[in-house]
Amino acid sequence: MKKVLIIGAARSGLAIARLLRKEGFEVILTDIKPLKIDVKEDLIARGIEVVDGGHPDSLIRDDYTWVIKNPGISHKSSFIEKLSKKTFIYNEIEIALRFAPGYQVGAITGTNGKTTVTTLLGEILAAGNTPSFTGGNIGLPISEIVEKNGDMDALVACEIAAFQLIGTENFKPRCAVIMNLSPDHLDVFTDLEEYYQAKTHIFKNMDQKDVFLVNLDDPQIVKRSENLKCRTLTFSYDQVCDCYVKNGIVWLYDEPLFELSDLQILGRHNTVNAMVAGAMAYVMGIDRNTIRKVISLFKGVEHRIEFVREYHGVKYYNDSKGTNTDATIIALKSFDTPVILLAGGYDKHTGFEDLRPYLHKVSKMIVFGATKHQLKLLYPQAIVVETLNEAVLLASQISQSSDTVLFSPACASYDQFDNYEQRGRIFKNLVNNLE
Known part of the structure; x- marks a missing residue:
């Protein structure tokens, strides 16, 4: 039987453990803290081995099919560093999507704006005719979505953070964006370049079937987006390109997408957020009228201004x-x-x-x-x-x-x-x- 080690029993860790057990894997789940009794009993009843209250060195082996780490656990921790010398350490999004090849993923990363764009994209996709889900670094873990719904033709709005991207190997979104790049998480990453490099994992497997949205207003992104294997869609608040603002209208491929007066969310940054969500939805097959209608009803996300x-x-x-x-x-x-x-x-x-x-x-x-x-x-x-x-x-x-x-x-x-x-x-x- 194929064996997997899952590190961290937060929501995504529990979800990927259940999914892989259902798929017939031998699953070991470890957490630094003792698990609640009811959670532990449920896992054991499913046939999942639980090692809680610490990460013993006996778990450091090289015979796992996959090792999957919760993104909240630092990749610089001693246990993770020892384990990473033996094997690649995955993120649950990467593994979950291997069991759902029918999912077309719109992936959003960047230092700021991720949650607003993901939430709005999710609402636009939900207004279309294809089943859709929203998750990843916000809302439901992708593994929980796959566990509950199985594989199908579906559209997915997926927020993915740098911590998650470093655990990807074959992750291949249908369309993707890096919203912006600025200093962050230097308590975890060695330096700024390591953090920026982690973000670029989002497009490393994309090809001519896929579309990467390039923010022309961010020099760091423009520099890192040269010579991509996939198609690109450029966007800018200030420059005329594939998606831009002119005369109070957001244009996509020289046709109106929505008017700035449609927006209930304020600020230049939110105009850009709506541009990106709308452009991604269009790439994923949603018509312009639906996009404009949903954007006009969107009131923003909790905890953001x-x-x-x-x-x-x-x-x-x-x-x-x-x-x-x-x-x-x-x-x-x-x-x-x-x-x-x-x-x-x-x-x-x-x-x-x-x-x-x-x-x-x-x-x-x-x-x-x-x-x-x-x-x-x-x-x-x-x-x-x-x-x-x-x-x-x-x-x-x-x-x-x-x-x-x-x-x-x-x-x-x-x-x-x-x-x-x-x-x-x-x-x-x-x-x-x-x-």
């Missing part, structure tokens, strides 16, 4: 997904007047100097978390607190009617929270409980 509440004339926005400086810059540029900025969190070692040219967009800054002192050096007038709770309370006290409070941390969440979603929900609860 999300309006929360107006209280005593002060508007509060949740941008917890702003986990790097580029995302926070985009958020700041979305407002016409200076904001009270709440920032800080886990240190990804990317620095904050990129924010300096945009500090004129900040009237006051409240900083907290592991990076609070670094942000204080950047903006000496910043008020230092310890927690998000204190930051929200203080913002409510120092703000005046017509002010805007923007929570855009420019940092990951792991110093005080499980993830950016939890952090964003807590922020919204704090704001909604102000009285």
Whole structure:
């Protein structure tokens, strides 16, 4: 019997374990923490061997068909480094899609914009006539989609992060995009070049049947997109190309795709997000009328410049997904007047100097978390607190009617929270409980 080792019992790890067991593999699932009793019992009942509470060296062997790692586990950990000397370590997306050759995948990566584009593309695909799914790095793991639905002719909007792309070997999307490239995750990758190289894995297997969307406004992407084996579709906010903006209209192959007045999501970055989602949907067979209709109804994604509440004339926005400086810059540029900025969190070692040219967009800054002192050096007038709770309370006290409070941390969440979603929900609860 073919044997697989799955490292990490988060949602995607559990899903790929169930899928491969169903496909007749001998499955070993290991997690650094003890599993909940009911989860462990369910896995054992399915015939899955569970090794929890640590990763013993006895698991480091070279006789596995596949070794699959949860993307949340660092590829620099000692166990992973030892194992990688014996065998290639896959991501679950790569393996799951081998059991669903009928899935046409639209794959989205990049430093920022991934989630908005994936969500919007998923909604457009769902409005078409072919079965469709949305998942990957957001929502459902691809392995869970395959486990529950099996193989079929289907369209898939798939967000895929750098951590996942380094675990791909034969991943071949029908169409794909790298939205943008800017410094991020330098706490995990050796340097910026290693991070950027990981992103380019998205197109390494694409051929003339496939289409890669090239962002002409990002020099790093243009440089890395030369001499591709696949077809390309260029897009730009500023230049006339395959998909561009002119006279308040987004054009695709010189025919209107949608009008800027159709959009409910604000900002230049969201225009680009809608352009890309629309162009990818068109490549995947969705007609222009359906694309325009869905784009006009789209209200954005949770935790991305999300309006929360107006209280005593002060508007509060949740941008917890702003986990790097580029995302926070985009958020700041979305407002016409200076904001009270709440920032800080886990240190990804990317620095904050990129924010300096945009500090004129900040009237006051409240900083907290592991990076609070670094942000204080950047903006000496910043008020230092310890927690998000204190930051929200203080913002409510120092703000005046017509002010805007923007929570855009420019940092990951792991110093005080499980993830950016939890952090964003807590922020919204704090704001909604102000009285």
